[in-house]
Amino acid sequence: MRRARQTVISLALLALLPATASLAQTVLKLETSAPVDRVIASGDGVILQVGARYQAIAACTDSVGLCVVPATAPTGPKLAPANGLPDGSVATAPSGDINGAWYARPTGRYAHGVLGDAVEAGSLVVNTADERKLELILPEAQVFEDITPRIADLDGNGSNEVITLRASLSGGGGVVIYGLVDGDLREIAAGSENGRPNRWLNIAGFLPRLDGGLTIYGVRTPHIGGRLFSLDFKDGAVAERNDIALDVSNHVIGSRELDLSAVGEFGGRTELILPSQDRRRLRFPLSDRADIALPGPIDRAIALVDGHIVTATESGDLLVIRP
Template identity: 40%
Template sequence: MKHISCQYLELLDENTVRHKTPWRVSIFSLVVFLMTVVFLEGSPVYAQELVIRQSDAPLVKNSTKPPVGQLPLSRVAEGEHDIRRAWFAGPTSRYTHGVLGDAIEASQLVVETRSGHHIIAQLPPDRVFEDLEPRVVNLTGDQTDEILAIETHLQQGASLVVYDLVGDGLVPIAATPFLGKAYRWLNPVGVGDFDGDGAVDVALVATPHIGGILRLYRVNGDQLSLFAEYAGVSTHHIGSTELGLGRVVSTSPRDHILVPNQARRRLMLLEWTPHGWREHDHADVPGVLETSLIPVGPHQWRFQVDTGISYDVFVVQ
């Protein structure tokens, strides 16, 4: 069997070969080593890094003419399939948490369909939509839209609920459990295939103001089933109307998540694997992250810090 000298291996692992005594290793052993590196934890390792650069471009946000009755400070979301637009309405002061800029929450979720019909989901008196923008997504892959909304119980705190158009109604079809206590809130990050099984999962940050926990859920019938957690993150600060401080990064074989740490001074690129979480890279933010990460290109987002300066963050592979 052919051999190679230890001097070559010294480039691969300098801690393994320190002496000058000649020794040899089989090509088979080297191949096994390289396969372990390239296919770590059952999937290819792609060198990804985060790069943050100052930007002179303005931070431009999408804006549309508000529909009649739209909740103050809220935003209209647009769909791609059977939902044209969605927004929150029915302002109410029955829940006084006030973490989203004021103490006015929504009691209604309104959808405008492609055919021009308006459909309303009305909450009972013990609940509110503690939210500012419906997230129109496609969880089922059936060319129809679903909506993710933060639904809060006055005594049990927040839950993430999936709404769907069923017949002539807008109805909840799946949800996470409530957080269990009043004035406990969560903030969705987005959807993606986070476990590599081909199905769409949901990511959110629970209690982002008090030890935020990134949580991943699978859609399991009428439930969103928790399968992974990562502590020490935050995608919101009290009083802000900015909710998009975390983003899903599309990649293969599993989608990644770009999220700030609890202090919002560092961005982390995270991937869940069957063997646990992997931090591909992190980058320190030149200040405190204040705004949503606004998409401005493939794997590129723009944001502002507390000094008012804008930066772009890139995921480089």
Template identity: 40%
Template sequence: MLSVAGGVSADPTEETADDHKVVEIATPAPVKDVMLLKAGAFIRTDEGYARLEPCAATLVCALKTGRVEQPTPTPPGGLPDGTVAERDDGDIREAWYAMPTRRYPHGVLGDEFEAGSLVARTADGQTYKADLPTDEVFEDLTPRLADLDGDGTIEVVTIVSNAASGARLSIWGIVEGALAERAAGEPIGRANRWLNPLPVRDDAPVMAVITPHLGGPLLQWRFENDALSEPLRLGGETLFSNHAIGSRDLSTSVRNETIWAVPERERRALIVGRNDEILFRLPLNFTVADDMAIVGNAVVMRSATGKLYAVRLP
């Protein structure tokens, strides 16, 4: 059962000052998707693609563009609709999920398949594969690659779900010539309960929202000495949500070097923090859909009706 250390108890303060006001971004048509790609942040509409760029008038502007390079799909045998995580340095350069299975009938990500295996490819071209026990799956779409402890080797951040105890944060890497689980958080404690990590960063804690569809705590772990710390709860009793049930998009939260932003439970307010501190709570007059991005010094959000908005970061 997941246990949580006493966290930052500060109650986030509502702010509506001009430096935190919500600005609507003009788009060619209603936005169907916000895409975080190698070349930057883009939107997709029925009229094609537009690149999101910082601009003075509305913090962010959408500039029409041609075709964009899509994420790399998984190789044969990979998870349907999954993609390959890639980076240019470190021992692990690519990772993806494989061995699609129906053995965990939760469907939180919009289909009936989860993954039974994790695959990693290293800088020297070696491919490693790890299979989970038959009562577990990777309830995820794309692994996350980061050097969490700053030691020069890459960790693979995943979500593993167990048929009895639900989801847990699971950290993998190359250990003595094999792909192995290096550390894991405690499971939520009940089947069909899930968590969704925020974007990961090198030499930084891991953050995740627990039970985002019900509204849950935002937790933070440090990965040190091949172990995860006891989780720290951020925002006191505030409940967060960074995923819409059934969505294939897991990016309803953002993070840069020090700042992070996550919607509140009903996704009609945005909580913005710096490291362990809550900076402000911004009420919204729309429901955040399943896409967010950081562009320049602004958070970009798509509404459930397809409009695009920006908020300046501190």
């Protein structure tokens, strides 16, 4: 990442919260030149969109070890091609049989608008390692209520799966997994739907399993109660756990920001981080780590830098949290 001269902006301590876990939890506010509009985790590091400018979180000699410095715009993912979802992007993978995926055939046939508009996707398109483009078109009663699909090798067998958020007129949102079967793009597994239309869910993260696969974690109805669930895809089948935790969220209704959660390693343990339902606490629902109170509700992405959690409040205050 190219940077201008390193003009360091001051750091202000908001609170040192009482420790109910083994270590004190610290919430800090980093001053920025204007309120933070977006927190972007990219290959260039953690970039902040601050009005028309970009800034970055960088290591420095400050007592906390992190400072805000000028930065250039991050290199974002490639936008979906013609007939793709208008603001969708192309997910990519460096290896495997599927190396690109995006949503296409925009449609208004599912009138929910949980992501801020009435446009969803009617098909999934993938690029394969042998340079083919394949498209799977949904029936009229279904849409992809999502922005960009995800590519991962969920079962650790060397072949990639495409993980999507699909909604139906009968059952609402669910996680659906696609892959290549005999050279064709097909649905290969699915979790349960929410049970009624206009009930959405959002993926929260992927955590590694001991067998080399990945567990999908997500939040059902993040705006209504917020229930954590997991899916394990193995031997061609899905094992599902529901209501692992309650009072969680990872989305603000009407927002295009889907990254209000993160997976990170703290104290030698991989943890899932996401907000409480009111977004005024950070929660670690897969461990005994205490919740972290925040100075206000957050609605920007959650990112990780050098063992710290970075996010921002609804008012644009940049927060750095030491769990």
